[in-house]
Amino acid sequence: MKVQGWMFMWLSVFVLAMAVVYGLWSKEAAGTTALFMAFGLCVMIGFYLGFTARRVDTLAQDNKEADVADEAGEVGFFSPHSWQPLALGIGGALAFLGVAIGWWLLYFSAPLIMLGLFGWVFEYYRGENRTQ
Known part of the structure; x- marks a missing residue:
C-alpha cells in the first residue's frame, strides 16, 4: 500500500x-x-x-523480495447475495440521466439510492445477526 x-x-x-x-x-x-x-x-x-x-x-x-505466492489467501469478506448494489446502480444511473434529461428524474432516483444505501449498510443487522 x-x-x-x-x-x-x-x-x-x-x-x-x-x-x-x-x-x-x-x-x-x-x-x-x-x-x-x-x-x-x-x-x-x-x-x-x-x-x-x-x-x-x-x-x-x-517487499521487494516477495514471491507471488506470498499474497495468496483470503482477501476479505464480500457479500455473496446482496441485491443492494443493483439498486444503487439503477438509482445512480437514473440520477445521472436526470442531469441530461431533467431534474424531475431525481425525485425517482433519490429514494432508490437511499433505499439501496440503507439496505447495504444494514443488511447484516437483521435476522440472527441482529444486535439486541
Whole structure:
C-alpha cells in the first residue's frame, strides 16, 4: 500500500502542474477547476493509502523480495447475495440521466439510492445477526 500512496502523491504533483499550465494557457474555467479537483482527489487518496500503510502489516507488494505466492489467501469478506448494489446502480444511473434529461428524474432516483444505501449498510443487522 505504501507504493500506491507514493504513486498517487506523485500523480497529484503532475496533475497540479498540468492544472496550472492549462489554466494559464487556456484561460478556461471548467477544465481548470476539474484539474484542480483531480489534484485534490489524488492528494486525498495518496494520503489515505500512506496513512493506512503505516498502521497495517507490511504486505507482500511492499517487499521487494516477495514471491507471488506470498499474497495468496483470503482477501476479505464480500457479500455473496446482496441485491443492494443493483439498486444503487439503477438509482445512480437514473440520477445521472436526470442531469441530461431533467431534474424531475431525481425525485425517482433519490429514494432508490437511499433505499439501496440503507439496505447495504444494514443488511447484516437483521435476522440472527441482529444486535439486541
